[in-house]
Amino acid sequence: MTTALPLTKKDFVTDQEVRWCPGCGDYAVLATVQGVLPELGIARENLVFVSGIGCSSRFPYYVDTYGFHSIHGRAPAIATGVAASRPDLKVFVVTGDGDGLSIGGNHLIHALRRNNNLTIILFNNQIYGLTKGQYSPTSELGKVTKSTPFGSVDQPFNPVSVALGAEATFVARSIDNDREHLGRMVKLAAQHKGASLIEVYQNCNIFNDGAFDAVRDHKANQIRLEDGQPIRFGQDGEMGVVMEHDGTLRMAPVAEVGEERVLVHDAHRDDPGLAFALSRLSSGPTGPTPIGVFRQVSRPVYGLEMQRQIDDATARRGRGDLAALLAGTDTWDVP
Amino acid sequence: MTTALPLTKKDFVTDQEVRWCPGCGDYAVLATVQGVLPELGIARENLVFVSGIGCSSRFPYYVDTYGFHSIHGRAPAIATGVAASRPDLKVFVVTGDGDGLSIGGNHLIHALRRNNNLTIILFNNQIYGLTKGQYSPTSELGKVTKSTPFGSVDQPFNPVSVALGAEATFVARSIDNDREHLGRMVKLAAQHKGASLIEVYQNCNIFNDGAFDAVRDHKANQIRLEDGQPIRFGQDGEMGVVMEHDGTLRMAPVAEVGEERVLVHDAHRDDPGLAFALSRLSSGPTGPTPIGVFRQVSRPVYGLEMQRQIDDATARRGRGDLAALLAGTDTWDVP
Amino acid sequence: MGTKTVQRVATVTIRFAGDSGDGMQLTGDRFTSVTAQLGNDLATLPDFPAEIRAPAGSLPGVSGFQLHFADHDILTPGDQPDVLVAMNPAALRTNIGDLQPGGTLIVNSDAFTAGNLKKAKYAADPLRDGSLEGYQVFEVPMTTMTMGALESAELGKKDKERAKNMFALGLVSWMYSRPLESTEQWLRQKFAKRPEIAEANVAVLHAGWAFGETTEIFSHSYEVQPAALPTGRYRQITGNTALAYGLIAASERSGLPIFLGSYPITPASDILHELSRHKEFGVRTMQAEDEIAGIGAALGASFAGMLGVTTTSGPGVALKSETIGLAVSVELPLVIVDIQRGGPSTGLPTKTEQADLLQAMYGRNGEAPVPIVAPATPGDCFDAAIEAARIALKYRTPVFLLSDGYLANGAEPWRVPDPDGLPDLREVVNFATVPNHDDGFWPFQRDPETLARPWAVPGTPGLEHRIGGLEKADGSGNISYDPDNHHRMVELRAAKVAGIAKDIPPLEVDDPDGHARVLVIGWGSTYGPIKAACRRARSRGTPVAQAHLRHLNPFPANAGEVLARYDRVLVPEMNLGQLRMLLRAQFLVDAVGYNRVRGLPFTSSELEEAIVGLEQEGAR
Amino acid sequence: MGTKTVQRVATVTIRFAGDSGDGMQLTGDRFTSVTAQLGNDLATLPDFPAEIRAPAGSLPGVSGFQLHFADHDILTPGDQPDVLVAMNPAALRTNIGDLQPGGTLIVNSDAFTAGNLKKAKYAADPLRDGSLEGYQVFEVPMTTMTMGALESAELGKKDKERAKNMFALGLVSWMYSRPLESTEQWLRQKFAKRPEIAEANVAVLHAGWAFGETTEIFSHSYEVQPAALPTGRYRQITGNTALAYGLIAASERSGLPIFLGSYPITPASDILHELSRHKEFGVRTMQAEDEIAGIGAALGASFAGMLGVTTTSGPGVALKSETIGLAVSVELPLVIVDIQRGGPSTGLPTKTEQADLLQAMYGRNGEAPVPIVAPATPGDCFDAAIEAARIALKYRTPVFLLSDGYLANGAEPWRVPDPDGLPDLREVVNFATVPNHDDGFWPFQRDPETLARPWAVPGTPGLEHRIGGLEKADGSGNISYDPDNHHRMVELRAAKVAGIAKDIPPLEVDDPDGHARVLVIGWGSTYGPIKAACRRARSRGTPVAQAHLRHLNPFPANAGEVLARYDRVLVPEMNLGQLRMLLRAQFLVDAVGYNRVRGLPFTSSELEEAIVGLEQEGAR
């Protein structure tokens, strides 16, 4: 009964009506993910999507794999149980900026630190969509929303910085409607051994329309990070990222600073310092902003290590013997 | 009835018996904090200590100010309510590595992001003390504890990195028994406008004795960060931190690399990149490790901004008129 | 007014139904507002999907708004609408079952395309297949008429089409003789920045009216006289607005600024929205990172001397459980607002339910009693909020305020209260200012009358003290592991809450006949349907007594005595019998339940049947 | 054995009390272990402070261990010790009140220094002021003797002094004729890496024995014959160990590996510790970042086909509430272990209590029924864990397993079960493997008998499906906002849990006289004291019936009928009457409570008084 491989995008479409607002960026992400899944070469029954609550978290209903639409913020925890107990499955987490960074922030950072096999797609629309438009931890300072009619007064998170501060081994950023780039990121993330996070800039055309236009619509503002490549951007790559002697990064015209000074991206560097510095290049998607893989390194994977300890113990002691366990070492007989 | 200023350390000692294990590092931190409080020049009644649950969280009982020993992990949230509603108070949070980074991780990162006026002292003993010795999110990989008899399999957090990833405006590290240094850090943190976090290496001599000995007992391993000073360490400052051309930091003998190449610390740099890189110099307190202020920058303060919005609204609209509010604009009369 | 005849009717129930994108909530709101200003009594029931916007034309995307208005006092949004306005096939399909037999059905015939019919899972066009024969059907090509009215307007097609709800509003306004002026004003204000949109909407509104007046289809219009409500100044209010105002009033009357720690959740978010607009009352609102932080911050603020408030719905209460236990233990005032919705788990977020009562009573570890107050109507949310704050402040305790989705979004006319007539809460605040013991300040030295502990706020010199969640020695408040002290403290906390019974009004019984054998007792938002059902039963000759609990913990002192007076006790609840369980346990009365958990308020007719049935079953 | 006379006694209760640093728990454990091996029946009550180590010599720092052993079956750790060993003045002060009048008091006289007396808040030396006249006091300079015994040992002074608990153990072992060999072995194994410490302890142990045997102070020793327990192989076991083993047994018998998601908390942590040691059984243990993640991961693992388990205490349950509601909604198996402790809030973390019953019943939003199983004794934790797992797996539901601090740490002899005699859970697992509907796989197509839904685990081709916390359509499991469907699902979930009553044994009554008018009914760890109290009451001539509920939700099918048989029903609980409330509500019986919330198990004598008192109050 296993669906014959290779699969096609259609194999991943359920019969459920998709219930997002017309024009929502979520549609594009869904289509891209459905399009990439066949490329993973994993049977449908071995894929699991776990989500929290939010517009984006409706995602699993629309993907024809195993799915769990859980409760607000808890998807990384629930998915951890799935992935840690079944290393044979490929587990995705779908979450929002509220779901993943507000109520679910702790589970997210611990999931990253723990480096369990999870691919976390964070739909960042800088707003609470499902509850009709309150500010989120990624909304820009001064944001006027229903819950902040006089403007928000707290600094937003930079999701990439948060992830890097939390020992994430794979961190990327992409854009809802950039099918090629997003697809590539999803595939790389899915193939990463350990926890991977992709921040997706997602337009909520109802409550926060245009939040990412500066980056989404202006390719010149997309600083594309490609491993081993000089970090250039602009209309024609005329701009580059350079490092000052004191370690700060700066954007400058390549013509001015010279090609050789342009920083070459190294996603695999063990030390997350560079990735972190790159994450600080932009403090919001309003100007030139890096997209792509910030960091990808290899670390022990939680679920696999758990399995290894079980295998080791079993190899050393033999498969558990219940009678022996129950009796223990100190027994006496009553005749 | 205000206690006459200046106060002395004695003014901050309560009549409660201190109930930590003999030899616990918590005693030294308590004594240092009690010693520094008078220097803040704040009346006792305007100081509040809020804690969670853990050995360290017993702290408030021993400090003669207002105090709230709350529940596990929630101190930053509760303290946020105190500080946001009463900007006239100076609020401290006392927490542990389990309390603050495991169960309370979300509140901690949001408290830092929000930049409310809170001074958070995180007692990091890399273990759960009160519950008798399970591993914590700061315990080193492979840690054997009651709950990990075969060794832990997950990467620890670096608390300073976590804080920097979460937009913290003041982050420092110190050591329980270094009275001078710790006192200075506490004072600086307390005087910071906004949220400040001090990670304190604290020895739990019962369940994790000696975890910090490499740094605690060996001054040569203490990389003391002093704003504006070259970062040197070792027996006699013979070692220094230098930055490679690619931005990575490295420890090297000063004699070898030359004095001028030694990195000069800049805690006030707006971009947290350098502070983050410094936080990665050591992945655990087993070799040379930075202590001191990693970062101190100025950002809008949550509670003050909240107050400002209230003041503005009141200035603009006048103090609220209940009768007018209740009536609203669309009324009709029934005769 | 026009030339057609006008017929006077006593009461009308209208339901507007359409796609989520059709603006039905707004249409209903405007009609309600005008109706309120005409002096009718009214009750409303908005009913919207959990999705922001499900796919256009789909069944889950249908959004409805029901309004019941009358020339006398009414209690419910109406069981079955007399008039249904259906903007598309999906709206027709999901709502037609509720329309009165013979009722009036107005459809936007333009929307009955093959595509929309299919989305609504209609095999055949219901306008053509005779299935609507039992109703008075009016097919109105609203989209066409709207576009026509805007032919010359400088607007995009989409914007034009979007105005069609104003056509429906204009038409129904004509039918029920509601003037258009205030909606015109409202439109011009709302679209102040885009006057072309405002004017387009106004034009369509008038076109709708004109359509009613001029076409042959409608032979006459209706009129509903003002209701004889008690004298006073009135406004229309929803439960959530009233609740927010109640909190502000409590703040003003206690002199304590509000600190709201909250996390958005349907259907409670609007309280956060409302409170955050009123900073000139010193209101502090914090959108916290989660529910736990929300209540934590509120409790911290209470410690600091504010009126600490947290607002949420059932799933949020579950998350707050542990902190509520802390609030019980440290004995600080705190108002916990739960706008109940359909459960369990995420359940039915936009639907109403009463299934959090036992969670409010018992959802914490250990013996952790919390008083509970529940409003009965949207307007009552105001008074209930003040009462919850009064109990919280006076007894230094967290208090649950249990509203629900129906009250939250439902509207009714509300007599605007005189602030000076509201309870004065200053005296119950009564901050400690001086030591109360030879040893200084003893934070758990209780008031012998109320058993409340003193409240000394930071900033008060000489009263520095520490509180926490470990068990405390009676009096000094020091940590104590003494077994007998623990038992004493457990009993003291229970006695404090139980003692509130002395401080609340007795349970009143409405038994006009004086010889009822059946008592119907309810709580919360079922008040309207229950009261209406009792009226109906009585008018059918069935005597019935009715009582409604506003305080669920503790119960009024006379509750047991009241229950004992009747042969049969009926407890209608939108849950599986939670109050019933409490009444049975406490008073050993064989109360029976009427329990439906459908996400919708009861109809008065179903309750009427239940009452009459029980009465006929007879005495004990 | 020595030369002194040996007196045979039937039952003895000893309490060891000393500073947290004095090793009293270890002393008690060793004595218990040897006593168990001698074939006595026994029950223990460890009692330690919430602090790791409060200041040496202080009152809060006192740690105690009580052991009751006998030549017949016993039920409680003993009301009042016959023998108290007090290692310092603080231990004397906090424990002397419990000692039997005329009881034996052994003190370490070396510890009665001025400093220690002051820390214990003694104004005068109790050994000198005559206040101990009612007891048989033995002053033993244990520290001196210990140091003496180790004079020549190559050890630091501190290490030497620390061995004094072995002196006490040796002495008491002599008094009660317990051999030393197994403790010697144990010491050598424990200190395998530091043999000098092992040998020092052994030497002191012998010194203690020799002291008893040789000095004049003690005139004779005692002997307690083995108890006539049912035939079998026995071991000693604590509740937490038994519970962990029960889970492993359920895993083995169901073929599903355990996934434990847990966060440490007293007194539940030991289950996490125990389970994490047994990886060779495929047990996966995850120390999560908090309680919510713990249960979330366990639920995720259940979804993935594991035996999902989460362990915690009351505050943790509060945090897990929302996720428990999700588990109810998605209908997945999950065992939720709550080792109850003193509340509310942080309360008394190391003390026992039964006050989470109503939290377990009702602590969630919406109608969210969860079955509840409660063990009665430490050994019963094993069977109760299997039963909880059985219900969870068979009915696809979260199940509460309510143990408490007393059971968790208390020990008793336990007949080692034969694994093959344990319930076979393979058949109830019954994973779905093929589609169950024309449309493919319908995850909410229930078994008509149990109302359980099918469980299809990821990796099963063709059964891909989605579940979630929104309301689901009966059968297909698609999201449904339909009012009637919601009501049906609410009722189905309730009926599924209620139906378990058919699948559990009826409530048994122990009424040897056959004509009792009073029924005592309890649940959980009060079993021992209640049973003992009934025996005492009967032996005083008071007939009394006794029943104990192992299933709290649903109740056994015959529970109402049993209750109705008696004139009076007494419900002793270590809470303010939680089971009583449920019984009254469900069965309308005027049950009365005996409620003490002291953090300690009941004594059988207090319950005896309550029983006799109620019987004397008479019939209805």
Ligand SMILES: Cc1ncc(C[n+]2csc(CCOP(=O)(O)OP(=O)(O)O)c2C)c(N)n1
């Ligand atoms: C415990 C709980 N708290 C709050 C909510 C209400 N809620 C649902 S989704 C959401 C936030 C949605 O924002 P985000 O995660 O950014 O997702 P989006 O809708 O923007 O995709 C909130 C607050 C809930 N369902 N459960």
Ligand SMILES: Cc1ncc(C[n+]2csc(CCOP(=O)(O)OP(=O)(O)O)c2C)c(N)n1
């Ligand atoms: C809700 C809740 N979960 C768990 C616990 C148990 N608990 C108390 S303190 C603690 C961890 C203590 O570790 P840490 O925060 O590092 O403090 P330390 O004792 O090491 O100072 C835990 C798990 C609790 N009291 N409440």
Ligand code: SF4
């Ligand atoms: S509200 Fe925003 S995020 Fe949600 S479905 Fe609509 S457009 Fe998308």
Ligand code: SF4
């Ligand atoms: S257990 Fe550790 S942290 Fe706790 S008081 Fe003892 S030494 Fe300190």
Ligand SMILES: [Mg+2]
């Ligand atoms: Mg969002």
Ligand SMILES: [Mg+2]
């Ligand atoms: Mg710690």
